[in-house]
Amino acid sequence: MGTVGKALDLLDLFTRQRAQVGLSEIARLSGLNKATCHRLLTEMESRGLVEQVGAAREYRLGPAVLRLAALRETAVPTRDAAMPVLQALARATGETAHLSLREGDRLVTIAFAYSPAHATKVMMEDADILPWHATSSGQAVLAFLPEDQREALLGRPLPRLTAATETDPDRLRARLAEVRALGCAETAGTFESDAQSLAVPLFARGDAVVGALGVAVPVSRMSPDLHAVIRREVTAAATEIATLWGGQVPPGITALWQRLT
Amino acid sequence: MGTVGKALDLLDLFTRQRAQVGLSEIARLSGLNKATCHRLLTEMESRGLVEQVGAAREYRLGPAVLRLAALRETAVPTRDAAMPVLQALARATGETAHLSLREGDRLVTIAFAYSPAHATKVMMEDADILPWHATSSGQAVLAFLPEDQREALLGRPLPRLTAATETDPDRLRARLAEVRALGCAETAGTFESDAQSLAVPLFARGDAVVGALGVAVPVSRMSPDLHAVIRREVTAAATEIATLWGGQVPPGITALWQRLT
DNA sequence: AACCAACGGTTCAAATAATGAACCACCAAC
DNA sequence: GTTGGTGGTTCATTATTTGAACCGTTGGTT
Numbered sequence: 001m002g003t004v005g006k007a008l009d010l011l012d013l014f015t016r017q018r019a020q021v022g023l024s025e026i027a028r029l030s031g032l033n034k035a036t037c038h039r040l041l042t043e044m045e046s047r048g049l050v051e052q053v054g055a056a057r058e059y060r061l062g063p064a065v066l067r068l069a070a071l072r073e074t075a076v077p078t079r080d081a082a083m084p085v086l087q088a089l090a091r092a093t094g095e096t097a098h099l100s101l102r103e104g105d106r107l108v109t110i111a112f113a114y115s116p117a118h119a120t121k122v123m124m125e126d127a128d129i130l131p132w133h134a135t136s137s138g139q140a141v142l143a144f145l146p147e148d149q150r151e152a153l154l155g156r157p158l159p160r161l162t163a164a165t166e167t168d169p170d171r172l173r174a175r176l177a178e179v180r181a182l183g184c185a186e187t188a189g190t191f192e193s194d195a196q197s198l199a200v201p202l203f204a205r206g207d208a209v210v211g212a213l214g215v216a217v218p219v220s221r222m223s224p225d226l227h228a229v230i231r232r233e234v235t236a237a238a239t240e241i242a243t244l245w246g247g248q249v250p251p252g253i254t255a256l257w258q259r260l261t
Numbered sequence: 262m263g264t265v266g267k268a269l270d271l272l273d274l275f276t277r278q279r280a281q282v283g284l285s286e287i288a289r290l291s292g293l294n295k296a297t298c299h300r301l302l303t304e305m306e307s308r309g310l311v312e313q314v315g316a317a318r319e320y321r322l323g324p325a326v327l328r329l330a331a332l333r334e335t336a337v338p339t340r341d342a343a344m345p346v347l348q349a350l351a352r353a354t355g356e357t358a359h360l361s362l363r364e365g366d367r368l369v370t371i372a373f374a375y376s377p378a379h380a381t382k383v384m385m386e387d388a389d390i391l392p393w394h395a396t397s398s399g400q401a402v403l404a405f406l407p408e409d410q411r412e413a414l415l416g417r418p419l420p421r422l423t424a425a426t427e428t429d430p431d432r433l434r435a436r437l438a439e440v441r442a443l444g445c446a447e448t449a450g451t452f453e454s455d456a457q458s459l460a461v462p463l464f465a466r467g468d469a470v471v472g473a474l475g476v477a478v479p480v481s482r483m484s485p486d487l488h489a490v491i492r493r494e495v496t497a498a499a500t501e502i503a504t505l506w507g508g509q510v511p512p513g514i515t516a517l518w519q520r521l522t
Numbered sequence: 523a524a525c526c527a528a529c530g531g532t533t534c535a536a537a538t539a540a541t542g543a544a545c546c547a548c549c550a551a552c
Numbered sequence: 553g554t555t556g557g558t559g560g561t562t563c564a565t566t567a568t569t570t571g572a573a574c575c576g577t578t579g580g581t582t
Contacts, residue, residue: 002264002300002568003263003539004265004268004301004304004305005304007265008304008305008308008310009308011329014336015332016332016335016336019332019336019337022558023559023560024558024559032541032542033541033542033543034542035561035562036540036541036542038559038560039540040265043269044265044269046266046365047270047272048365056558056559057559057560060333060337061329061336061337062364063333063362063364063371064364065330066330066334066340066362066369067371067388068272068326068388069326069327069329069330070387071280071322071326071387072321072322072324072326072327073327073387074277074386074387074388075277075321076280076322078324078327101324101327103323103328104307108328110324110327110328110331126331127328127329264540264568264569283529283530284529285530293570293571294570294572295530295531296531296532296570297570300569300570317530318529318530318531
């Protein structure tokens with residue numbers, strides 16, 4: 001791995017739980033030498049990608065990421081375009097709608113919308129990284145990924161997050177085949193024990209799956225009626241988002257979705 | 262300059278006017294060897310910072326910047342916190358309010374808000390890079406920067422953007438002294454010939470200037486009354502934003518602003 | 523059909539930049 | 553005063569980056 005990769009990997013050490021990190025800690029977490037970390041960080045700091053704050057001189061993500069994100073959004077209006085659809089989906093279902101994108105080997109939540117309909121709802125956070133095997137969104141993407149890429153992701157550890165999490169690769173493969181046949185994925189209590197969710201894959205230009213659109217519901221509120229509503233609304237919303245992104249849902253998937261409702 | 266710096270500099274080649282760029286073009290624009298660019302880009306692509314699209318395999322900013330920006334905003338709610346204040350400012354003045362942050366040697370617009378009051382208004386774009394010498398926001402920041410940093414920025418070329426642009430460093434220094442004495446900066450037709458604007462510096466923790474808050478008006482609409490309204494509202498909004506950011510306006514500046522209104 | 527120029531991408535010896543153990547200076551706790 | 557933790561620096565060793573020349577493909581021109 002080159003120097004640039006190492007530098008960019010340092011950015012992944014910043015999480016919501018650990019927004020700012022000191023130099024020694026970064027060296028420890030990354031496994032790199034402290035001097036190396038220092039050089040990489042100062043170089044990124046000079047470009048505004050990270051910044052140093054406070055008396056402890058801790059590092060955190062810098063303002064340049066805001067500029068880059070704004071630039072990306074004007075060039076490829078991904079989040080901004082999907083946001084209204086996401087809000088409508090939350091309203092129509094009365095539950096929490098969320099949109100995740102695949103970034104290499106990660107599935108990242110980039111937007112979500114709550115419904116005001118109920119006091120209890122499944123809460124989400126921006127920039128959350130979702131486990132491939134334990135979420136409906138993850139399964140929806142996995143199922144429609146080219147086989148080699150899917151297998152690469154399935155080859156990794158599949159941690160048991162709750163009692164219901166499927167951790168056997170073969171059983172998961174079978175599950176993904178079902179998802180592929182149905183056109184949508186569904187999990188209950190596999191990620192967080194009191195939440196269940198239904199998700200469909202999102203397609204961009206070229207029929208490639210790039211993410212997933214899901215609706216998450218507290219287990220206590222799920223019913224056959226709600227289930228049907230969600231299936232109908234989430235497939236409609238996914239179709240709309242695909243169009244907004246300048247792509248289209250592959251005909252085979254559209255057929256599956258029509259059969260669902 | 263290290264390898265990381267070169268890689269990050271490539272990101273600055275992507276602009277709104279040129280959202281995606283081919284490999285040879287990137288090599289040409291950056292002055293680096295094509296093979297070098299290719300390696301840097303593929304390394305950044307593996308981390309999602311850029312992505313390759315289309316038959317021409319052109320590069321553009323990748324989805325990872327969205328995740329980083331979301332993470333930065335949850336850690337340091339800069340834009341999200343300021344947005345409501347910005348909208349209120351646009352409403353109160355009936356004009357276009359905008360907020361810019363200093364990123365090293367650049368001044369970048371990170372948010373703006375329009376007023377519905379008039380059909381004509383000054384339009385803005387996210388992620389715009391503003392010239393230091395020709396905008397009121399630029400002057401507001403420059404005036405309150407430590408002298409060494411100010412001089413470093415004044416040492417650069419000061420292009421004549423309109424007939425009214427001040428391009429003489431010494432006259433600009435005198436102008437900045439006035440800005441420092443008044444606590445706010447004002448320009449008319451120095452950046453775009455039919456727009457004028459009034460801006461005040463924004464302070465974060467530690468009394469350091471980190472950006473500027475401005476209101477831009479079509480020259481044809483400016484009047485002494487509007488001028489007074491803008492001065493009052495923009496200083497109030499700047500005070501509010503400083504508080505939201507966990508800092509405070511230095512007492513000396515507060516005194517200047519009270520004298521203004 | 524032949525040609526040309528430009529594209530994205532690859533190769534490998536030579537040149538350069540990254541690396542890391544040991545080192546400060548500083549601070550807080552004991 | 554000692555200990556153990558910071559953030560930051562140094563410099564000989566080492567491994568990575570670099571770039572001219574290359575390949576295969578594409579699209580327009582003669």
